[in-house]
Amino acid sequence: MEIELLKGDITQLAVDAIVNAANTSLLGGGGVDGAIHQAGGPEILAECQKIPAQQGGCKVGEAVITTAGNLKANYVIHTVGPIWKGGKFGEAELLKNCYINSLKIASEHGVKSIAFPNISTGVYEYPLEEAAEIAIKAVSEANFPEIEILTFVCFNQEDYELYDQKLNQMHK
Numbered sequence: 001m002e003i004e005l006l007k008g009d010i011t012q013l014a015v016d017a018i019v020n021a022a023n024t025s026l027l028g029g030g031g032v033d034g035a036i037h038q039a040g041g042p043e044i045l046a047e048c049q050k051i052p053a054q055q056g057g058c059k060v061g062e063a064v065i066t067t068a069g070n071l072k073a074n075y076v077i078h079t080v081g082p083i084w085k086g087g088k089f090g091e092a093e094l095l096k097n098c099y100i101n102s103l104k105i106a107s108e109h110g111v112k113s114i115a116f117p118n119i120s121t122g123v124y125e126y127p128l129e130e131a132a133e134i135a136i137k138a139v140s141e142a143n144f145p146e147i148e149i150l151t152f153v154c155f156n157q158e159d160y161e162l163y164d165q166k167l168n169q170m171h172k
Helices: 031-040 042-055 091-108 128-141 157-170
Strands: 002-007 017-022 063-067 075-080 113-116 149-154
Touching: 002 128, 002 157, 017 031, 031 042, 042 063, 063 091, 075 091, 091 113, 091 128, 128 149, 128 157, 149 157
Parallel strands: 002 149, 017 075, 017 113, 113 149
Antiparallel strands: 063 075
């Protein structure tokens, strides 16, 4: 799997699937979650509203898939990252599971290209550097050969530079 890095707006990407840093309700929120729901339109919300009835929602570390509505992507994979509580409550394992379970569901749906935002680093306050290390390690060790391209999408320059540094360290 080729890993790419991009600074920009994940809602504008033409990939098979984009990942949404969702909350457990799946009904939209702030940050990337709100942006994806707004850009994707009511179809995404309509599918998200059916999920709790089908499987009881989406727990932290898990992932579900919906249509991408008006987005250029084919699917939105919604994953719920952990809220940072100091690192003593299994946050690292839960965050790793967000990436692994998103890749697993992507693989099951024939996704060849997938884009991830920074999960849990906004209002959930996960420290960016630790979150980046977990994300990069999780996807680098994952074995989903059908997924050809994985893109980390950073919304701002600071996040982009940190991911760039971490990815370069990995390739040394």
